[in-house]
Amino acid sequence: MSAADKDAVVLGLDLGTTATKVVAADRTGTVLHHTERENPMRTEEPGEAVQDAEAVRDSAVAALAECVGRVREAGHEIRALSFSTAMHTLVGLDSAGDPVTPAFNWADSRCADLADKLREEWATAARLHRETGTPVHPQSVMVKLAWLTTQRRDLARGAAYWCALKDFVFAAFTGEFVTDRSLASGSGLQDTATLDWHGSALRTAGIEAGRLPRIGAPTDTFPLGERIAGATGLPSGLPVVLGAGDGPLGNLGVGAVDTGVAGLSLGTSGALRVTRDEPGVDERCRTFCYYLADGLWVSGGAVSNGAVVGQWAAESFGVDVASLLDEASEVPPGARGLVALPYLMGERAPWWEPGLTGSLIGLRRVHGRAEITRALVEGVAQQLALVRDAVVDTGARVRAVRATGGGFRSRIWAETIAAALGTELELTEDSGGSAVGAVLLAWRALGELESLDEAADLIRPARTVPPRPEVVEEMRARRPGLERLHRAVADLTPLG
Secondary structure, eight states: OOHHHHTEEEEEEEEOSSEEEEEEEOTTOOEEEEEEEEOOOBOOSTTOOEEOHHHHHHHHHHHHHHHHHHHHHTTOEEEEEEEEEOSSOBEEEOTTSOBOSOEEOTTOOTTHHHHHHHHHSHHHHHHHHHHHSOOSSTTOHHHHHHHHHHTOHHHHTTOSEEEOHHHHHHHHHHSOOEEEHHHHHTTTOBOTTTSSBOHHHHHHHTOOGGGSOEEEOTTOEEEOOHHHHHHHTOOTTOEEEEEEEHHHHHHHHTTOOSTTEEEEEESSSEEEEEEESSOOOOTTOOOEEEEEETTEEEEEEEESOSTHHHHHHHHHHTSOHHHHHHHHHTSOTTGGGOEEEOOBTBBOTTTOBTTOOOEEESOOTTOOHHHHHHHHHHHHHHHHHHHHHHHHTTTOOOOEEEEESGGGGSHHHHHHHHHHHTSOEEEOOOSOTHHHHHHHHHHHHTTSSSOHHHHHHTOOOSEEEOOOHHHHHHHHHHHHHHHHHHHHHHHHSOOO
16 A cells, blocks of 8 residues: 555545534544534424434535545545435425425334324235335335325425435535435335335335435445535545445444344444345344445344433433443342333334333332343343344344444443343444444445455454353343233333
Protein backbone atom coordinates (compact mmCIF):
# COMPACT_ATOMS: atom_id res chain seq x y z
CA MET A 1 0.00 0.00 0.00
CA SER A 2 1.41 3.38 -1.00
CA ALA A 3 1.70 6.35 1.34
CA ALA A 4 -1.16 8.00 -0.53
CA ASP A 5 -3.33 4.92 -0.01
CA LYS A 6 -2.58 4.99 3.71
CA ASP A 7 -3.93 8.54 3.87
CA ALA A 8 -7.14 7.66 2.01
CA VAL A 9 -10.50 7.42 3.80
CA VAL A 10 -14.12 6.79 2.99
CA LEU A 11 -16.92 8.64 4.77
CA GLY A 12 -19.80 6.57 6.16
CA LEU A 13 -23.01 8.57 6.65
CA ASP A 14 -25.48 6.80 8.96
CA LEU A 15 -29.00 8.24 9.08
CA GLY A 16 -29.99 6.75 12.44
CA THR A 17 -33.31 6.86 14.27
CA THR A 18 -32.23 9.52 16.76
CA ALA A 19 -29.05 10.94 15.22
CA THR A 20 -27.05 11.25 12.02
CA LYS A 21 -23.50 9.98 12.39
CA VAL A 22 -20.55 10.39 10.06
CA VAL A 23 -17.35 8.38 10.37
CA ALA A 24 -14.15 8.63 8.36
CA ALA A 25 -12.44 5.25 8.17
CA ASP A 26 -9.52 3.83 6.24
CA ARG A 27 -9.36 0.66 4.18
CA THR A 28 -9.02 -1.48 7.33
CA GLY A 29 -12.24 -0.10 8.81
CA THR A 30 -10.35 1.88 11.45
CA VAL A 31 -12.36 4.96 12.43
CA LEU A 32 -10.20 8.10 12.36
CA HIS A 33 -12.86 10.80 12.79
CA HIS A 34 -16.48 10.90 13.95
CA THR A 35 -19.22 13.55 14.07
CA GLU A 36 -22.88 13.43 15.07
CA ARG A 37 -26.06 15.52 14.92
CA GLU A 38 -29.37 14.80 16.63
CA ASN A 39 -32.51 14.05 14.62
CA PRO A 40 -35.49 15.22 16.71
CA MET A 41 -38.62 13.07 16.60
CA ARG A 42 -42.22 14.20 17.04
CA THR A 43 -44.42 11.97 19.20
CA GLU A 44 -47.36 14.25 19.98
CA GLU A 45 -50.29 11.89 19.32
CA PRO A 46 -50.51 8.29 20.56
CA GLY A 47 -48.35 6.00 18.46
CA GLU A 48 -46.83 8.84 16.45
CA ALA A 49 -43.10 8.76 15.62
CA VAL A 50 -42.21 11.13 12.78
CA GLN A 51 -39.38 13.39 11.70
CA ASP A 52 -38.93 16.37 9.42
CA ALA A 53 -37.26 14.98 6.29
CA GLU A 54 -35.67 18.30 5.33
CA ALA A 55 -34.31 18.76 8.86
CA VAL A 56 -32.73 15.29 8.71
CA ARG A 57 -31.20 16.16 5.33
CA ASP A 58 -29.81 19.40 6.76
CA SER A 59 -28.38 17.64 9.83
CA ALA A 60 -26.68 15.16 7.51
CA VAL A 61 -25.10 18.00 5.56
CA ALA A 62 -23.94 19.72 8.77
CA ALA A 63 -22.46 16.53 10.27
CA LEU A 64 -20.77 15.72 6.98
CA ALA A 65 -19.29 19.21 6.63
CA GLU A 66 -17.82 19.03 10.15
CA CYS A 67 -16.29 15.62 9.50
CA VAL A 68 -14.89 16.74 6.14
CA GLY A 69 -13.22 19.68 7.87
CA ARG A 70 -11.50 17.39 10.37
CA VAL A 71 -10.43 14.97 7.65
CA ARG A 72 -8.96 17.78 5.58
CA GLU A 73 -7.07 19.18 8.58
CA ALA A 74 -5.54 15.72 9.15
CA GLY A 75 -4.39 15.57 5.53
CA HIS A 76 -6.52 12.60 4.45
CA GLU A 77 -7.78 12.06 0.92
CA ILE A 78 -11.51 11.32 0.70
CA ARG A 79 -12.22 8.59 -1.84
CA ALA A 80 -16.00 8.19 -1.52
CA LEU A 81 -19.12 8.71 0.57
CA SER A 82 -21.40 5.81 1.51
CA PHE A 83 -24.82 5.58 3.15
CA SER A 84 -26.24 3.55 6.01
CA THR A 85 -29.75 4.19 7.27
CA ALA A 86 -32.42 3.18 9.73
CA MET A 87 -34.84 0.84 7.97
CA HIS A 88 -38.66 0.98 7.64
CA THR A 89 -39.03 4.75 7.09
CA LEU A 90 -41.49 6.38 4.70
CA VAL A 91 -41.97 9.89 3.31
CA GLY A 92 -44.34 11.25 0.67
CA LEU A 93 -43.04 13.63 -2.01
CA ASP A 94 -44.81 15.95 -4.44
CA SER A 95 -44.16 15.90 -8.19
CA ALA A 96 -41.11 18.15 -7.69
CA GLY A 97 -39.57 15.77 -5.14
CA ASP A 98 -40.27 17.91 -2.07
CA PRO A 99 -41.70 16.34 1.11
CA VAL A 100 -45.43 16.78 1.69
CA THR A 101 -45.61 14.39 4.64
CA PRO A 102 -43.43 13.91 7.68
CA ALA A 103 -41.00 11.01 7.58
CA PHE A 104 -42.74 8.11 9.32
CA ASN A 105 -40.32 6.21 11.53
CA TRP A 106 -40.31 2.44 12.07
CA ALA A 107 -41.65 3.09 15.57
CA ASP A 108 -44.80 4.89 14.36
CA SER A 109 -47.46 2.39 15.44
CA ARG A 110 -50.67 4.17 14.45
CA CYS A 111 -51.31 1.52 11.82
CA ALA A 112 -51.29 -1.27 14.46
CA ASP A 113 -55.02 -1.99 14.14
CA LEU A 114 -54.65 -2.44 10.39
CA ALA A 115 -51.63 -4.71 10.91
CA ASP A 116 -53.72 -6.85 13.28
CA LYS A 117 -56.54 -7.01 10.71
CA LEU A 118 -54.14 -8.07 7.96
CA ARG A 119 -52.67 -10.76 10.21
CA GLU A 120 -56.15 -12.18 10.84
CA GLU A 121 -56.00 -13.49 7.27
CA TRP A 122 -53.00 -15.56 8.32
CA ALA A 123 -52.49 -17.47 5.09
CA THR A 124 -52.18 -14.22 3.11
CA ALA A 125 -50.05 -12.49 5.76
CA ALA A 126 -47.73 -15.49 6.02
CA ARG A 127 -47.35 -15.67 2.23
CA LEU A 128 -46.44 -11.97 2.05
CA HIS A 129 -43.99 -12.44 4.93
CA ARG A 130 -42.30 -15.41 3.26
CA GLU A 131 -42.17 -13.80 -0.20
CA THR A 132 -40.98 -10.35 0.92
CA GLY A 133 -38.95 -11.35 4.00
CA THR A 134 -40.73 -8.69 6.08
CA PRO A 135 -43.31 -9.36 8.82
CA VAL A 136 -46.80 -7.89 8.53
CA HIS A 137 -46.28 -5.51 11.43
CA PRO A 138 -46.69 -1.76 12.09
CA GLN A 139 -42.99 -1.19 11.29
CA SER A 140 -43.61 -2.43 7.72
CA VAL A 141 -43.69 0.22 5.01
CA MET A 142 -46.33 -1.86 3.21
CA VAL A 143 -48.64 -1.69 6.23
CA LYS A 144 -48.03 2.05 6.70
CA LEU A 145 -48.85 2.72 3.05
CA ALA A 146 -52.02 0.65 3.28
CA TRP A 147 -53.02 2.67 6.36
CA LEU A 148 -52.28 5.98 4.63
CA THR A 149 -54.11 5.08 1.41
CA THR A 150 -57.21 3.67 3.13
CA GLN A 151 -57.57 5.25 6.57
CA ARG A 152 -55.47 8.42 6.80
CA ARG A 153 -55.67 10.02 3.39
CA ASP A 154 -55.43 13.38 5.17
CA LEU A 155 -51.80 12.58 6.01
CA ALA A 156 -51.02 11.50 2.43
CA ARG A 157 -52.58 14.45 0.63
CA GLY A 158 -50.39 15.76 -2.21
CA ALA A 159 -48.02 12.76 -2.26
CA ALA A 160 -47.16 11.85 -5.86
CA TYR A 161 -44.28 9.56 -4.86
CA TRP A 162 -43.24 7.57 -1.81
CA CYS A 163 -39.76 6.61 -0.66
CA ALA A 164 -37.58 5.93 2.37
CA LEU A 165 -36.08 8.87 4.25
CA LYS A 166 -32.62 7.90 2.97
CA ASP A 167 -33.89 7.93 -0.62
CA PHE A 168 -34.97 11.57 -0.19
CA VAL A 169 -31.58 12.53 1.25
CA PHE A 170 -29.75 10.56 -1.44
CA ALA A 171 -31.70 12.37 -4.16
CA ALA A 172 -30.61 15.69 -2.65
CA PHE A 173 -26.98 14.54 -2.78
CA THR A 174 -26.98 13.03 -6.28
CA GLY A 175 -30.18 14.00 -8.09
CA GLU A 176 -31.12 10.30 -8.44
CA PHE A 177 -34.49 8.93 -7.26
CA VAL A 178 -33.28 5.44 -6.36
CA THR A 179 -33.45 3.08 -3.41
CA ASP A 180 -31.17 0.16 -2.59
CA ARG A 181 -32.10 -3.51 -2.50
CA SER A 182 -31.41 -3.66 1.20
CA LEU A 183 -33.89 -0.94 2.16
CA ALA A 184 -36.40 -2.29 -0.35
CA SER A 185 -36.11 -5.74 1.22
CA GLY A 186 -37.18 -4.31 4.57
CA SER A 187 -40.19 -2.47 3.18
CA GLY A 188 -42.47 -5.48 2.75
CA LEU A 189 -42.83 -4.42 -0.89
CA GLN A 190 -39.92 -6.26 -2.56
CA ASP A 191 -40.02 -9.81 -3.88
CA THR A 192 -37.00 -11.67 -2.47
CA ALA A 193 -36.98 -13.99 -5.48
CA THR A 194 -36.87 -11.32 -8.20
CA LEU A 195 -35.50 -8.32 -6.23
CA ASP A 196 -38.23 -6.24 -7.89
CA TRP A 197 -41.37 -4.73 -6.39
CA HIS A 198 -43.87 -7.41 -5.31
CA GLY A 199 -47.20 -7.10 -7.15
CA SER A 200 -49.45 -8.49 -4.41
CA ALA A 201 -47.75 -6.37 -1.74
CA LEU A 202 -48.20 -3.26 -3.89
CA ARG A 203 -51.91 -4.00 -4.22
CA THR A 204 -52.22 -4.45 -0.46
CA ALA A 205 -50.45 -1.12 0.03
CA GLY A 206 -52.69 0.58 -2.55
CA ILE A 207 -49.83 1.90 -4.65
CA GLU A 208 -48.28 1.41 -8.10
CA ALA A 209 -44.60 0.67 -8.73
CA GLY A 210 -44.29 3.90 -10.75
CA ARG A 211 -44.75 5.92 -7.55
CA LEU A 212 -41.72 4.28 -5.91
CA PRO A 213 -37.99 4.73 -6.62
CA ARG A 214 -36.20 2.36 -8.94
CA ILE A 215 -34.18 -0.30 -7.10
CA GLY A 216 -30.37 -0.39 -7.36
CA ALA A 217 -27.57 -2.52 -5.93
CA PRO A 218 -26.07 -1.32 -2.63
CA THR A 219 -22.65 -0.98 -4.32
CA ASP A 220 -23.95 1.24 -7.16
CA THR A 221 -22.22 4.63 -7.20
CA PHE A 222 -23.37 8.07 -8.37
CA PRO A 223 -21.53 11.41 -8.61
CA LEU A 224 -22.03 13.95 -5.84
CA GLY A 225 -23.94 17.02 -7.00
CA GLU A 226 -22.52 20.54 -6.94
CA ARG A 227 -24.92 21.96 -4.32
CA ILE A 228 -24.08 19.42 -1.61
CA ALA A 229 -20.42 19.51 -2.63
CA GLY A 230 -20.38 23.25 -2.02
CA ALA A 231 -22.16 22.90 1.34
CA THR A 232 -19.83 20.21 2.67
CA GLY A 233 -16.44 20.95 1.16
CA LEU A 234 -16.41 17.69 -0.79
CA PRO A 235 -15.40 17.66 -4.47
CA SER A 236 -18.22 17.68 -6.99
CA GLY A 237 -18.44 14.29 -8.69
CA LEU A 238 -17.12 12.34 -5.66
CA PRO A 239 -18.42 8.74 -5.84
CA VAL A 240 -21.47 8.33 -3.60
CA VAL A 241 -22.25 4.68 -2.83
CA LEU A 242 -25.96 3.85 -2.62
CA GLY A 243 -25.48 1.89 0.60
CA ALA A 244 -27.81 -0.35 2.62
CA GLY A 245 -29.93 -0.69 5.74
CA ASP A 246 -28.32 -0.27 9.15
CA GLY A 247 -29.22 -3.80 10.29
CA PRO A 248 -27.48 -5.67 7.45
CA LEU A 249 -24.59 -3.20 7.50
CA GLY A 250 -24.31 -3.75 11.24
CA ASN A 251 -23.33 -7.35 10.51
CA LEU A 252 -20.65 -6.18 8.09
CA GLY A 253 -19.44 -3.54 10.56
CA VAL A 254 -18.76 -6.13 13.27
CA GLY A 255 -17.32 -8.71 10.88
CA ALA A 256 -20.31 -11.08 11.02
CA VAL A 257 -20.51 -11.97 7.33
CA ASP A 258 -19.23 -15.56 7.41
CA THR A 259 -21.96 -18.20 7.31
CA GLY A 260 -22.67 -19.20 10.91
CA VAL A 261 -21.43 -15.96 12.50
CA ALA A 262 -24.27 -13.95 14.03
CA GLY A 263 -24.18 -10.21 14.55
CA LEU A 264 -25.81 -8.99 17.76
CA SER A 265 -26.48 -5.39 18.74
CA LEU A 266 -27.70 -4.10 22.08
CA GLY A 267 -28.78 -0.52 22.49
CA THR A 268 -32.21 0.75 23.53
CA SER A 269 -33.50 -2.18 21.49
CA GLY A 270 -31.58 -5.19 20.24
CA ALA A 271 -31.19 -7.52 17.27
CA LEU A 272 -29.59 -10.78 16.22
CA ARG A 273 -28.87 -11.51 12.55
CA VAL A 274 -27.06 -14.27 10.66
CA THR A 275 -25.65 -13.80 7.16
CA ARG A 276 -26.65 -16.34 4.52
CA ASP A 277 -26.36 -16.71 0.75
CA GLU A 278 -30.07 -17.08 0.02
CA PRO A 279 -33.28 -15.52 1.33
CA GLY A 280 -35.74 -17.27 3.60
CA VAL A 281 -37.71 -17.02 6.85
CA ASP A 282 -38.71 -19.80 9.23
CA GLU A 283 -41.93 -21.71 8.68
CA ARG A 284 -43.67 -19.97 11.60
CA CYS A 285 -42.74 -16.52 10.28
CA ARG A 286 -40.80 -15.47 13.39
CA THR A 287 -37.80 -14.02 11.52
CA PHE A 288 -37.13 -11.37 8.89
CA CYS A 289 -34.77 -11.67 5.92
CA TYR A 290 -33.13 -8.55 4.49
CA TYR A 291 -30.63 -8.05 1.69
CA LEU A 292 -27.05 -6.96 2.41
CA ALA A 293 -25.06 -6.89 -0.87
CA ASP A 294 -23.23 -9.17 -3.29
CA GLY A 295 -25.96 -11.81 -3.06
CA LEU A 296 -25.81 -12.02 0.74
CA TRP A 297 -28.83 -11.78 3.05
CA VAL A 298 -29.25 -11.44 6.80
CA SER A 299 -31.88 -13.49 8.63
CA GLY A 300 -32.88 -12.73 12.19
CA GLY A 301 -35.03 -10.50 14.30
CA ALA A 302 -35.08 -7.26 16.22
CA VAL A 303 -36.40 -7.04 19.78
CA SER A 304 -38.03 -3.79 20.86
CA ASN A 305 -36.72 -4.08 24.41
CA GLY A 306 -32.97 -4.05 24.95
CA ALA A 307 -30.94 -2.04 27.43
CA VAL A 308 -33.98 0.22 27.87
CA VAL A 309 -35.26 -2.21 30.53
CA GLY A 310 -32.33 -1.32 32.80
CA GLN A 311 -32.92 2.38 32.22
CA TRP A 312 -36.61 1.97 33.03
CA ALA A 313 -35.82 0.10 36.26
CA ALA A 314 -33.32 2.77 37.31
CA GLU A 315 -35.82 5.56 36.68
CA SER A 316 -38.56 3.65 38.52
CA PHE A 317 -36.38 3.01 41.57
CA GLY A 318 -34.76 6.46 41.47
CA VAL A 319 -31.16 5.21 41.21
CA ASP A 320 -28.27 5.40 38.77
CA VAL A 321 -28.56 2.75 36.03
CA ALA A 322 -24.92 1.66 36.23
CA SER A 323 -25.16 1.16 39.99
CA LEU A 324 -28.42 -0.75 39.68
CA LEU A 325 -26.96 -3.09 37.05
CA ASP A 326 -24.00 -3.70 39.36
CA GLU A 327 -26.46 -4.63 42.14
CA ALA A 328 -28.32 -6.95 39.77
CA SER A 329 -25.08 -8.69 38.79
CA GLU A 330 -24.70 -9.81 42.42
CA VAL A 331 -28.06 -11.61 42.31
CA PRO A 332 -27.70 -15.33 41.45
CA PRO A 333 -28.72 -16.38 37.92
CA GLY A 334 -32.43 -17.12 37.89
CA ALA A 335 -33.21 -13.95 39.90
CA ARG A 336 -34.26 -16.07 42.89
CA GLY A 337 -37.21 -17.50 40.99
CA LEU A 338 -38.45 -14.27 39.41
CA VAL A 339 -39.28 -14.37 35.68
CA ALA A 340 -39.80 -11.27 33.53
CA LEU A 341 -41.51 -10.88 30.19
CA PRO A 342 -39.71 -7.63 29.33
CA TYR A 343 -42.22 -6.20 26.86
CA LEU A 344 -42.17 -2.59 28.05
CA MET A 345 -42.45 -1.38 24.44
CA GLY A 346 -44.48 -4.21 22.92
CA GLU A 347 -42.39 -6.72 21.02
CA ARG A 348 -41.11 -7.47 17.56
CA ALA A 349 -39.26 -10.78 17.02
CA PRO A 350 -40.16 -13.50 17.39
CA TRP A 351 -43.80 -12.66 18.23
CA TRP A 352 -44.38 -9.48 16.14
CA GLU A 353 -47.09 -8.31 18.54
CA PRO A 354 -46.77 -4.56 19.23
CA GLY A 355 -49.50 -4.60 21.87
CA LEU A 356 -47.74 -6.99 24.26
CA THR A 357 -47.20 -5.75 27.80
CA GLY A 358 -44.49 -6.65 30.29
CA SER A 359 -45.00 -8.93 33.28
CA LEU A 360 -43.22 -10.17 36.38
CA ILE A 361 -44.09 -13.75 37.32
CA GLY A 362 -43.24 -15.34 40.65
CA LEU A 363 -42.95 -12.03 42.52
CA ARG A 364 -42.50 -12.44 46.29
CA ARG A 365 -41.75 -10.16 49.22
CA VAL A 366 -38.07 -11.18 49.20
CA HIS A 367 -37.62 -9.71 45.76
CA GLY A 368 -36.27 -6.19 45.51
CA ARG A 369 -34.99 -3.87 42.82
CA ALA A 370 -31.88 -5.97 42.17
CA GLU A 371 -33.89 -9.15 41.55
CA ILE A 372 -36.38 -7.32 39.34
CA THR A 373 -33.59 -5.80 37.29
CA ARG A 374 -31.81 -9.15 37.00
CA ALA A 375 -35.05 -10.77 35.81
CA LEU A 376 -35.55 -8.06 33.18
CA VAL A 377 -32.00 -8.49 31.86
CA GLU A 378 -32.49 -12.26 31.71
CA GLY A 379 -35.81 -11.73 29.93
CA VAL A 380 -34.15 -9.70 27.18
CA ALA A 381 -31.35 -12.26 26.87
CA GLN A 382 -33.89 -15.08 26.56
CA GLN A 383 -35.78 -13.13 23.90
CA LEU A 384 -32.59 -12.86 21.83
CA ALA A 385 -32.06 -16.60 22.32
CA LEU A 386 -35.58 -17.25 21.01
CA VAL A 387 -34.68 -15.21 17.92
CA ARG A 388 -31.53 -17.32 17.51
CA ASP A 389 -33.61 -20.50 17.82
CA ALA A 390 -35.97 -19.26 15.10
CA VAL A 391 -33.00 -18.46 12.84
CA VAL A 392 -31.64 -21.97 13.36
CA ASP A 393 -35.06 -23.30 12.30
CA THR A 394 -34.49 -21.70 8.88
CA GLY A 395 -31.54 -24.04 8.39
CA ALA A 396 -28.90 -21.49 9.37
CA ARG A 397 -26.10 -22.39 11.77
CA VAL A 398 -24.88 -20.15 14.60
CA ARG A 399 -21.35 -21.07 15.68
CA ALA A 400 -20.16 -17.63 16.84
CA VAL A 401 -21.65 -14.28 17.86
CA ARG A 402 -20.10 -10.86 17.23
CA ALA A 403 -21.69 -8.26 19.51
CA THR A 404 -21.64 -4.50 19.85
CA GLY A 405 -23.63 -1.74 21.49
CA GLY A 406 -23.73 0.60 24.45
CA GLY A 407 -25.50 -1.95 26.63
CA PHE A 408 -22.31 -3.98 26.93
CA ARG A 409 -20.67 -1.30 29.05
CA SER A 410 -22.20 -3.24 31.95
CA ARG A 411 -20.82 -6.75 32.43
CA ILE A 412 -24.19 -8.26 33.40
CA TRP A 413 -25.47 -7.81 29.86
CA ALA A 414 -22.57 -9.61 28.19
CA GLU A 415 -22.50 -12.44 30.75
CA THR A 416 -26.25 -13.02 30.67
CA ILE A 417 -26.60 -12.92 26.87
CA ALA A 418 -23.61 -15.24 26.46
CA ALA A 419 -25.32 -17.70 28.84
CA ALA A 420 -28.69 -17.46 27.11
CA LEU A 421 -27.07 -18.14 23.72
CA GLY A 422 -24.68 -20.74 25.13
CA THR A 423 -21.98 -19.14 23.01
CA GLU A 424 -18.98 -16.90 23.53
CA LEU A 425 -19.67 -13.25 22.79
CA GLU A 426 -16.95 -11.64 20.69
CA LEU A 427 -17.33 -7.98 21.61
CA THR A 428 -16.23 -5.36 19.09
CA GLU A 429 -15.55 -1.72 19.80
CA ASP A 430 -18.70 0.40 19.76
CA SER A 431 -17.14 2.86 17.33
CA GLY A 432 -19.44 3.10 14.37
CA GLY A 433 -21.24 -0.19 13.70
CA SER A 434 -23.45 0.39 10.67
CA ALA A 435 -21.45 3.43 9.54
CA VAL A 436 -18.30 1.29 9.49
CA GLY A 437 -20.28 -1.26 7.49
CA ALA A 438 -21.11 1.49 4.99
CA VAL A 439 -17.41 2.37 4.74
CA LEU A 440 -16.42 -1.24 4.08
CA LEU A 441 -19.19 -1.52 1.49
CA ALA A 442 -17.74 1.55 -0.25
CA TRP A 443 -14.23 0.11 -0.33
CA ARG A 444 -15.81 -2.95 -1.93
CA ALA A 445 -17.64 -0.74 -4.47
CA LEU A 446 -14.37 1.03 -5.29
CA GLY A 447 -12.71 -2.32 -6.03
CA GLU A 448 -10.28 -2.03 -3.11
CA LEU A 449 -11.71 -5.16 -1.47
CA GLU A 450 -12.41 -8.30 -3.46
CA SER A 451 -15.39 -9.45 -1.39
CA LEU A 452 -17.45 -8.71 1.68
CA ASP A 453 -15.73 -11.68 3.34
CA GLU A 454 -12.43 -9.85 2.93
CA ALA A 455 -14.02 -6.72 4.38
CA ALA A 456 -15.36 -8.61 7.40
CA ASP A 457 -11.98 -10.23 8.04
CA LEU A 458 -10.59 -6.76 8.78
CA ILE A 459 -12.73 -6.47 11.93
CA ARG A 460 -11.34 -8.10 15.07
CA PRO A 461 -13.10 -8.43 18.44
CA ALA A 462 -11.75 -6.38 21.31
CA ARG A 463 -12.55 -9.02 23.95
CA THR A 464 -14.42 -12.28 24.43
CA VAL A 465 -16.97 -13.12 27.11
CA PRO A 466 -17.44 -16.88 27.67
CA PRO A 467 -20.68 -18.32 29.05
CA ARG A 468 -20.77 -20.10 32.41
CA PRO A 469 -21.90 -23.70 31.73
CA GLU A 470 -24.15 -23.97 34.79
CA VAL A 471 -25.97 -20.75 33.84
CA VAL A 472 -26.30 -21.92 30.23
CA GLU A 473 -28.12 -25.03 31.42
CA GLU A 474 -30.43 -23.09 33.74
CA MET A 475 -31.46 -20.61 31.03
CA ARG A 476 -31.87 -23.35 28.44
CA ALA A 477 -34.15 -25.30 30.79
CA ARG A 478 -36.37 -22.27 31.34
CA ARG A 479 -36.70 -21.23 27.69
CA PRO A 480 -39.31 -23.74 26.42
CA GLY A 481 -41.80 -22.42 28.95
CA LEU A 482 -41.40 -18.79 27.92
CA GLU A 483 -43.51 -19.11 24.79
CA ARG A 484 -46.33 -20.73 26.77
CA LEU A 485 -46.00 -18.06 29.45
CA HIS A 486 -46.05 -15.24 26.91
CA ARG A 487 -49.21 -16.65 25.31
CA ALA A 488 -50.98 -17.18 28.64
CA VAL A 489 -50.20 -13.66 29.86
CA ALA A 490 -51.17 -12.13 26.50
CA ASP A 491 -54.55 -13.87 26.70
CA LEU A 492 -55.16 -12.38 30.14
CA THR A 493 -53.84 -8.89 29.46
CA PRO A 494 -55.72 -6.30 27.37
CA LEU A 495 -53.60 -5.18 24.43
CA GLY A 496 -52.90 -1.51 23.95
